[in-house]
Amino acid sequence: MNTFEAIHQRRSIKQYDPGHGMTKEEITTLLEHAILSPTSFNIQNWRFVVVQDPEIRKQLKEAAWNQIQVTDASIVIVLCANLKAHHNPIRYWKDAPEEVRNMLAPMITGFYEGNEQLQRDEAMRSCGIAAQTIMLAAKEMGYDSCPMIGFDPEKFARILDLPDDFVITMMITVGKAIQQAHGRGGQLPLEEVVVYDKF
Amino acid sequence: MNTFEAIHQRRSIKQYDPGHGMTKEEITTLLEHAILSPTSFNIQNWRFVVVQDPEIRKQLKEAAWNQIQVTDASIVIVLCANLKAHHNPIRYWKDAPEEVRNMLAPMITGFYEGNEQLQRDEAMRSCGIAAQTIMLAAKEMGYDSCPMIGFDPEKFARILDLPDDFVITMMITVGKAIQQAHGRGGQLPLEEVVVYDKF
Numbered sequence: 566m567n568t569f570e571a572i573h574q575r576r577s578i579k580q581y582d583p584g585h586g587m588t589k590e591e592i593t594t595l596l597e598h599a600i601l602s603p604t605s606f607n608i609q610n611w612r613f614v615v616v617q618d619p620e621i622r623k624q625l626k627e628a629a630w631n632q633i634q635v636t637d638a639s640i641v642i643v644l645c646a647n648l649k650a651h652h653n654p655i656r657y658w659k660d661a662p663e664e665v666r667n668m669l670a671p672m673i674t675g676f677y678e679g680n681e682q683l684q685r686d687e688a689m690r691s692c693g694i695a696a697q698t699i700m701l702a703a704k705e706m707g708y709d710s711c712p713m714i715g716f717d718p719e720k721f722a723r724i725l726d727l728p729d730d731f732v733i734t735m736m737i738t739v740g741k742a743i744q745q746a747h748g749r750g751g752q753l754p755l756e757e758v759v760v761y762d763k764f
Numbered sequence: 765m766n767t768f769e770a771i772h773q774r775r776s777i778k779q780y781d782p783g784h785g786m787t788k789e790e791i792t793t794l795l796e797h798a799i800l801s802p803t804s805f806n807i808q809n810w811r812f813v814v815v816q817d818p819e820i821r822k823q824l825k826e827a828a829w830n831q832i833q834v835t836d837a838s839i840v841i842v843l844c845a846n847l848k849a850h851h852n853p854i855r856y857w858k859d860a861p862e863e864v865r866n867m868l869a870p871m872i873t874g875f876y877e878g879n880e881q882l883q884r885d886e887a888m889r890s891c892g893i894a895a896q897t898i899m900l901a902a903k904e905m906g907y908d909s910c911p912m913i914g915f916d917p918e919k920f921a922r923i924l925d926l927p928d929d930f931v932i933t934m935m936i937t938v939g940k941a942i943q944q945a946h947g948r949g950g951q952l953p954l955e956e957v958v959v960y961d962k963f
Contacts (some may be wrong), residue, residue: 568904571767661951693892705767752860764925
């Protein structure tokens with residue numbers, strides 16, 4: 566499937582075959598592509614919680630307005646981010662020449678340190694980028710997906726034992742669709758969302 | 765190019781052929797794919813400012829630490845979001861059955877109204893998702909890209925006449941690479957960024 570087809574065919578799917586599981590290899594393939602997503606300064610602040618355990622899935626579903634895709638999909642990926650990923654940044658450039666590494670590391674820490682809004686923005690931005698990688702890669706693998714924010718993030722944090730300084734940004738269900746999406750709800754025309762040169 | 769190849773081959777490119785322009789049709793194709801990106805509740809809060817004008821590009825470059833890709837790339841897309849996109853939400857579901865539309869519209873307004881952090885999170889999240897659509901679609905079209913946050917957003921807002929209640933989330937340069945990217949700087953191992961079931 567080419568990239569254009571994947572972009573067109575990716576739709577938010579709510580009904581999945583509850584009997585279908587993904588293999589460990591498939592999950593690894595999906596996530597190996599997710600981590601090729603770009604992050605600012607290569608900060609790789611995302612963390613991906615792959616939930617398969619039925620009891621945890623049941624708890625997540627209850628904290629997500631009982632939406633059935635949370636238990637019926639093959640996997641749920643809760644996208645989280647480390648808000649303090651700018652600490653210890655040298656490892657994000659360990660394979661770069663020493664002078665590059667030594668220039669970038671203090672720049673990364675200085676850019677984010679003390680700016681909590683920026684740290685949170687980066688969490689949402691990085692996870693958004695990775696989310697689309699996951700959804701398009703899933704499509705390439707013959708799977709469907711649904712990005713979701715309709716859940717109680719505090720309950721999710723308790724269920725998943727989220728560490729301090731981490732934030733949950735969204736979740737994605739991935740599985741085998743048993744019912745296709747309805748038509749798109751109401752696309753805004755390109756002229757409304759695209760501006761040339763300035764507003 | 766299949767989606768996996770696009771994900772692998774997308775790298776952040778800094779050196780572009782300054783003599784290469786994209787046609788209006790190519791830009792439209794790229795953005796027609798961008799707007800197929802999902803947004804929460806189909807809120808379509810992103811706005812894409814496509815900057816080609818050389819004088820504006822020069823000003824943006826000065827406000828972006830003089831990074832050369834801002835003037836050398838074929839186009840610059842400044843991704844912005846309407847923080848008040850939850851106002852007047854009925855149009856996002858104009859093609860859905862009336863009962864669906866009437867259920868969703870007040871839900872959308874209620875979900876975001878008065879919660880400025882959530883409005884900003886949604887700006888970053890939606891633009892992140894659309895950003896990866898743009899970068900992968902560009903790759904499919906034979907172009908390279910670079911996602912950027914290294915700029916002064918206040919100066920950008922003045923240069924672009926950004927309306928009130930809008931926020932700039934990032935920018936992407938798109939063009940013909942004349943120098944390939946270096947090797948990846950230092951990928952974290954999958955085991956560090958993937959968690960199974962809970963932390």
